[in-house]
Amino acid sequence: EDKVVQSPLSLVVHEGDTVTLNCSYEVTNFRSLLWYKQEKKAPTFLFMLTSSGIEKKSGRLSSILDKKELSSILNITATQTGDSAIYLCAVIHSGGYQKVTFGTGTKLQVIP
């Protein structure tokens, strides 16, 4: 069965801290891994990772994929209260038409 597991499930940090969120997967025919941020509305796209070892950065956020370990991490440096959200990891996989399997998410709360 295809599965995507995220850890930790929830996290509380202080502003200014650095956090690392983890995502591991077991799927058939892996294609890409996606990170999303979900606040009150729909998930918003952060990163798409296809190649192993290449870091993608956007401001204080960065992410990298390790295909050997079947995992990815999402780093957030100098956290702000606006970073409080659920971070979702999703994997695009399967042959033919692509399927997406989502992880359960990591709930991040950044307190002042």
Added chain:
Amino acid sequence: DTAVSQTPKYLVTQMGNDKSIKCEQNLGHDTMYWYKQDSKKFLKIMFSYNNKELIINETVPNRFSPKSPDKAHLNLHINSLELGDSAVYFCASSQPGHGSYGYTFGSGTRLTVV
């Protein structure tokens, strides 16, 4: 301009009723999806259409029926609503082969069955 729009945003209805949720995308994508997000925020795919053709139909009760009149629209009709159907339903679209931006989601429809 809204890329993926869903209506209604909120829906409160009684058990046993039939309801529909509409989704439209103006991105020109070929593939559209319906996801159900449960109370634990877990997103689970329900259906996927590629250019009006059903390509993914996960284990979903027959009471749920998707309809795609054209590739820009994917509606979800639910018959005989049950309490367990209460959830947020997300529509999404993507363009396989041009996945630089992953999936684009609608803002969700919060369905409450009472």
